Amino acid sequence: MGRIHWDLILGPSDMERGYLLAVPPQFLVSAALLLDSPLHLFFVASSSCCVTHLAWALACCAGVLSHLFHQEDPGIEPGFLPYGSIDFLLLAAPMISFFLCPIFFAYKDFSHIGLRPTLIQFGCILTNNIFKVVTGSTDGIGKAYAEELAKCGMKVVLISRSQDKLNQVSSEIREKFKVETRTIAADFGSVDIYDTIKRGLEGLEIGILVNNVGTSYEYPESFLNVSDLDNTIKKLINVNIVSVCKMTRLVLPGMEERSKGVILNISSISGMYPVPLLALYSASKAFVDYFSQCLHEEYKSKGIFVQSVLPYLVATKLAKIRKATLDKPSSETFVKSALKTVGLQSRTNGYVIHFLLASIMSLLPSWICLKIMMTITKSIQACYLKKNKKN
Missing domain, CATH: 3.40.50.720 (NAD(P)-binding Rossmann-like Domain)
Structure with missing residues (x-):
């Protein structure tokens, strides 16, 4: 499947946009194969269109349930995508990020060097x-x-x-x-x-x-x-x-x-x-x-x-x-x-x-x-x- 990388979309309007994830297409394809139902695929499609980060989290919740109660699909070649710990982690990662994102943004937004340099930047001090x-x-x-x-x-x-x-x-x-x-x-x-x-x-x-x-x-x-x-x-x-x-x-x-x-x-x-x-x-x-x-x-x-x-x-x-x-x-x-x-x-x-x-x-x-x-x-x-x- 190749290297999976996550790209957080940052910027001054993060609060208005919500916390979205840009997900590599190959990951979406693999996730869609794992989440083997039309409802799950809908959530994945919603996430790929950046509707909300919540949609992606719901997709992953559905994926975990699908993993837990999975019955072998004769349409998928045995061993193609084994349901092991790695796949479970791939599904769990977005859910974890969903809850950690606000904390990450809070750290990002409130860990700056302070007032003086930013006011100097706007010529309002000294x-x-x-x-x-x-x-x-x-x-x-x-x-x-x-x-x-x-x-x-x-x-x-x-x-x-x-x-x-x-x-x-x-x-x-x-x-x-x-x-x-x-x-x-x-x-x-x-x-x-x-x-x-x-x-x-x-x-x-x-x-x-x-x-x-x-x-x-x-x-x-x-x-x-x-x-x-x-x-x-x-x-x-x-x-x-x-x-x-x-x-x-x-x-x-x-x-x-x-x-x-x-x-x-x-x-x-x-x-x-x-x-x-x-x-x-x-x-x-x-x-x-x-x-x-x-x-x-x-x-x-x-x-x-x-x-x-x-x-x-x-x-x-x-x-x-x-x-x-x-x-x-x-x-x-x-x-x-x-x-x-x-x-x-x-x-x-x-x-x-x-x-x-x-x-x-x-x-x-x-x-x-x-x-x-x-x-x-x-x-x-x-x-x-x-x-x-x-x-």
Whole structure:
């Protein structure tokens, strides 16, 4: 049969494509002979067309069963393909790879040398008068991005609603990292703030923009039952969608002129998979994800890197999670991990456990994903209502 080699298909869109295997034709022919039934052949054909890695795994499962319960086929010359340990291993190998692939990709994606070299690549560090701009920077993920990037010696522009909190965070960063900080107080729930922000950024060379500011429901609820629905619609669209577009509009021309820059847009796992009872929030994060992917494709040839960051749950005030765990990291832990992918992945879950969770979800049919999400949000809703009733 000749030497069998496996060629993993890698690239920045691995997450969207799924984990596929390019299989040598001779291996498919031999597998088809071993998997002696029309159903098995269908799975093999599906795999050869790269439908999904799951199809190939199912084919191999069927092959193992066929091996275990095989009855000699008079149409196959005795001894042509003996059913021995080697054949069993050939069948088992794709199944093993099916389960190991997400771990391999997680190692590949999160074992890089770190933040500094990738930012140098985009000309965003070790240059005089370079600023980074972070929206929603006084708490959680935004504050963690501001602090982590300040470690690289970059000057910081913090934009958030509360001037008091801005002053506090600005002072902390200035004292801890010895970098220049500036603040702009702006409520992203309004649309008349961008002239003020533009004046505050005038004359600054912006190397990195972190579009982090976001808002959600107080608790999961069906669309028509959301409290103060009209104002919630307006606020959520302004904060989660309009802010990303407007802030990008302000800094992108300068980046294009200099042919360098990084834009990090914080989306969510709910932007990858629809989340019932958080319909508006989920849809707004899907917008951020698609907007980021399109921008990256449009401007990567001009030296500008745009990344969509799609975390699962992180221990922040917005997520109403106080204690960090392995699957719900602190904002500091998450950001340290996510920044390692800058310049390397235009779309990332940012954290190895979140990557594995997203990988598992990507293998499931959409209706199962919806069921899972509905179960989770109903549970959160029930806990909130129970706690609120007690109070």
